[in-house]
Amino acid sequence: MVSGTRRLSVALHPNWRNTSTFSPYLNRCSRMSGRDLRAFITHCRTQDGAGKHLVWKRDGSVGSRCQPTEYQRLEAALQARRQESETIAQKVQKTLSAARSSKETSLLRQHRQVWSQEHLRLRTAEEAAVSDLEGFVAQLGSTNGLQDHGSTNELQEHGLHLERERELFKMATVEPVLQLRDDLRFRMDELLLQRLTLHPSEGLQIQQQVNLVKQQQGAVTGRLRAELLALEEEMAALGLEDCVACGSEADPEPVPGEVLEADCPYPELKLSVLQSFQTLAESYRSRQRGITERMGGMDRCCGWSASDHLCFQWTVGQYGPDLPNHRALCADMLLRLLPHRTRQDLMDHERAWDWLRFSQAQLRALAQAGQRDRGELLARALVTLEEARLAHQEELLLHRERRLQLDTCTQLRDKVQQWRARQEEVSQLEALMAARRQEEEERRLGRRRDSEASVRSHQRDKLKEFYARQQDRKERLERRDEERLALLRSSMEEQARRDQERVRYREETLQLRRQEREAGELQRQREQEETRTRLEALRSQVAVVAEADPERMMGETEAWRSRQNEGCEPQKPLYNINTYTDxxxxxxxxxxxxxxxxxxxxxxxxxxxxxxxxxxxxxxxxxxxxxxxxxxxxxxxxxxxx
Incomplete structure (x- = not known):
């Protein structure tokens, strides 16, 4: 069958070995069965002798002749099919490019919407932060009084200094760009209005100005970027994140100091409490160790650089899950911002970041659970130890009360015996004491009279001393108050002098600003006046001066006279007059x-x-x-x- 197919290809085209046009046809014929091939090969009779070709029969012998093949028509049909396929391919390519452009436009529009929302949120947060800071400074200045008035003024002066620096930076960076833009717009408007072409020298000058501004902006951007990197390095050198991480992940003491310092009369109970704390700490430590081992030593940037990871975090934070198709938008923006990262890198980094956050959340939850369980165990331990101490105190108190009762009974028995002996002695001495009491009373009355006289004289002396001490104390208090008043007056005068210097400095600053504004206004008026004078001079130079000539304006024209006379030629003027009509x-x-x-x-x-x-x-x-x-x-x- 293959030999029959080759003979058919030779009969159709003599140069079949060097022609690739019929290769699909030959492949299709090679796949045909014997029955299809016999149905395809037909016997044709020639009508003329021109272009005769041989036709092979089914058995391989030479048969009758057939009509010559029209290769030009087949080539033209093939070219038409090729042209049609190329046209269809071009249309498909245009459709694909239009679809890609529409998709790109839709993505950019969605990105702009997301950025507008993010910009509004950031601006609102900035305004809220600025208002909170201003309110805090105002409240601080109003509540603290004279004590912190200097610090409040320093804050305000620092804010004014930052505002002045911002204005100077704006004048040095933004204003040249705006001036160049306005100048270029003005020149373009002039060229459009006058329909003129730009001179090559002027175009070169404009290009030099634009390049100079670009270089200046590039230098400013580079300086700002260098300052940003320096600040980031300085903040990284401080190690605040490491300190925070160490403080948050540091393991607490296995046994609290309250339990160790607690007084427990039963050593076995305290030992069991300490073992409970050790067991709890060991269990949470093992779980934390397992989570840390599962993290595999992953850093906080998940293997990326700090700038790329920060860009990734900001972008993922902007495209929240409430947005429709937020994952596709987020991936598209990340590919735009990080062109050196592939989509697979982004997916791997997202998985690593999710795993890192999940592990950190597990660690935080484990730390919170550990603190909660440790607090509960500490509370139970303290209650148990306190109950044991109270029980021990109750036992000691009961034992002490029993011993006290025995001692009290013994003492009461001894006291009763002593009381009986003393009662007899008292009854004997009462009579003797009554006689002595009478004599003592008489002597006491005499001494009393003498003592009253001496007491009155002594009281008079004490009263004089008291008055002298009061006068001395009053004088000391007056001298101390006078010294304190002088000190306060000197401090108030010094504060008033500082306030006057500060007010004078502010007045000088305001006066200097006012003079600068007035000088700028005078300069602007002077420039406007010079421009107006120059324009007046230009108008006076190019003004068209036409003398008033009513007789010439209202007189007869040459055309009118020619129409009136129609043949007769009046006296012509010496020269033609060119003027304007009313x-x-x-x-x-x-x-x-x-x-x-x-x-x-x-x-x-x-x-x-x-x-x-x-x-x-x-x-x-x-x-x-x-x-x-x-x-x-x-x-x-x-x-x-x-």
């Missing part, structure tokens, strides 16, 4: 505006000069009417634009 003069808007201003009495005011300078003529002046002096002093078209 409708042409009135059609100029400048004449009508000038007439209205003259009627209102405003034709000699600065407002009239400004209005007339802004009004354009109905038809632009020709280039040959502009003087060479104006062209050398200003750029082309500057007179018309101004």
């Amino acid at each position: 409708s042409q003069i009135v059609s100029d808007p400048r004449v009508r505006v000038e007439q209205a201003l003259r009627e209102a009495g405003l034709h000699q005011t600065p407002y009239a000069r400004q209005v007339l300078a802004d009004i354009r003529p109905p038809r632009a002046p020709r280039r040959d009417t502009v003087s060479a002096g104006l062209r050398t002093d200003s750029t082309p078209g500057s007179y018309e634009g101004k």
Whole structure:
């Protein structure tokens, strides 16, 4: 069958070995069965002798002749099919490019929406933080009084210093770009209005200005980036994150100091409590060790650099789960921000970050559970130890009470015996004491009278000493109050002097700012006046002066006289007069505006000069009417634009 297929290909095309056009056809014929091939090979009879070809029969012998094949028609059909397939491929390519562009536009629109929401949230947070800071500073200044008034003023002065630095930075970086943009827009407007082309030298100058501004902005950006890196390195050198991490993950003591210092009369009970704390700490330590081992020594950046990981965190934080198709948007933005990372890298990093956060959450939950269980065990241990101590104290108190009762009974028995002996002695001595008491009473009355006299004299002396001490104390208090008053007055005078110096400094600062603003305003007015003077000079140079000639305006024209005379030739004037008609003069808007201003009495005011300078003529002046002096002093078209 393969030999029959080859003979058919030779009959169809003589150069079949060097032709790739019929390769699909040959492949299809090679796959045909014997029955299909016999049905395909037909016997044809030739109609003419031109272009005769041999046809092979089924048994391989030469048969009758057939009509020659039209290769040109087949080639044309093949070319048409190729052209059609190329057209379809181009249409498909255009459709794919349009779909890609629409998809890109949709993604960018969604990114802009997300960034607008994030920008609004960040601006709101910034405003809230600034308002909180200002409120805190105001509250601090109003509540602390004179003690912290200096620190509050330092904060305010520091804020003013930062504001001045921000303004200076803006004037040095943003203002040149804005000025260059306004200048370029003004030049483009002039070129569009005058329909002129830019001179190569001016284009080179503009390009140099743009390159200079780009270099300046690049230098500023590089300096800011270097300062940012220096600050990040300084913050990293402080080790705050390590300190926080160490403080949060540090294991507490296995046994609290309260339990160790607690007084327990039963050593076995205290030993069991200590073993309970050791067992609890060991169990949580083993679980924490297992979680740490599962993390596999992963750092907080999950193997990436700090900048890439920070960019990844910010982007994932912006695209929250409440957004539709947030994972695709987040992946697209990450691929745009991190072009050196592949999608697989992003997926691996996301899995690592999720695993890190899950492990950290497990560690935090484990630490919280450990603290909770340790607190509960500590509370139970303290209660148990306190109950044991109270029980021991109760036993000691009961034993002490029993011994006290026995001692009390013995003492009472001895006291009763002593009381009986003393009672007999008392009854014997009472009579003797009654006699002695009478004699003592008489002597006491005499001594009392003498002592009262001496006491009165002694009291008088004490009263005099008391008054002297009171006078001395009063004088000391007055001297101390006077010294304190002088010290307070000196401190208040010093504070008043400082406040006056501060107020004077602020007044000088405000006066300096006011003078700078006035100088700027005077400079601006001077520039406006110079511009106005220059414009007036330019107007006076290019003004068209036409003398009033009513007779010439109202007289007969040459065309009218020619139509009236129709043949007779009157006396011709010495020269032709070229002037304007009243409708042409009135059609100029400048004449009508000038007439209205003259009627209102405003034709000699600065407002009239400004209005007339802004009004354009109905038809632009020709280039040959502009003087060479104006062209050398200003750029082309500057007179018309101004």
